[in-house]
Amino acid sequence: MNRINCEVEPIKSMNMKSIKLYTDTKALIFDLDGTLADTMPLHFEAWKKAAEVMGVEYSFEWLSACAGMPSSKIIEKLNKEYNHSIDPQEFSVIKEEFFAREMHKITEIKPVTDLVYKYHNQIPMAVGTGGKRNIAQETMEILGLDKYIPILVSADDVNNHKPEPETFLKCAELMGVDPKFCQVFEDGLLGIQAAETAGMMVTDVTPYY
Structure with a gap:
């Protein structure tokens, strides 16, 4: 599985439609x-940098499909599916450090x-x-x-x-x-x-x- 560029543009909302609530919503x-x-662009960039440090290879499409899962769980899934042995907690700490540096954005x-x-x-x-x-x-x-x-x-x-x-x-x-x-x-x-x-x-x- 080849690692690919994970550049993701920030959202520029041009849609003026408002989101509606359902009648039964409480x-x-x-x-x-x-x-x-x-x-998400910041998370993907932090993932990319942490992956480079840890020697993890993945595709952007694979990672995108895992959106919503904790980083440690994503690594567990990666280890299982691609026979890697990356420490999930170690990866999570490194990824969070990279993300924290960019949170002001x-x-x-x-x-x-x-x-x-x-x-x-x-x-x-x-x-x-x-x-x-x-x-x-x-x-x-x-x-x-x-x-x-x-x-x-x-x-x-x-x-x-x-x-x-x-x-x-x-x-x-x-x-x-x-x-x-x-x-x-x-x-x-x-x-x-x-x-x-x-x-x-x-x-x-x-x-x-």
Whole structure:
């Protein structure tokens, strides 16, 4: 499997359509990376640099399909599928160090964050992410979203990550809302699958970029 260039352009939203809520929606759950925060280019670049340090080879398409999984889980998957023996925790630490250096570049994805501002104090909200808590918390603080969304469920808070539904079910539990009344906003296939398995309404935000 050959390593290829992983340059990803930041999102430049030109779509003026607003995202709608379903009639039955009583709570909102947001993915973070690629949904609220335009961080995916930074994550891919950090992955690229960590992979170079660790001698990991992968394709951009393969990595893109893993969006929503913690880095350590992605490495476990890579080891299994391609018979590598990379230490998942060591890789994650290196990748996070590279990502942390670029976090000042994070920007919001406005069609999605507009929902947060519009429904703040009207509808319960939570963030359900496959990222580590410290990174997710800092991302929200950089964007000022921590003032609007009080509940954060990260990779550190569950045992089974996306596409398993545990992250989103935990969000619903903390908000005190039946899962069937929760609307999830996601950009990744694994997250969309997790929301559907949880029995929640789900909106793919990518058409609104």
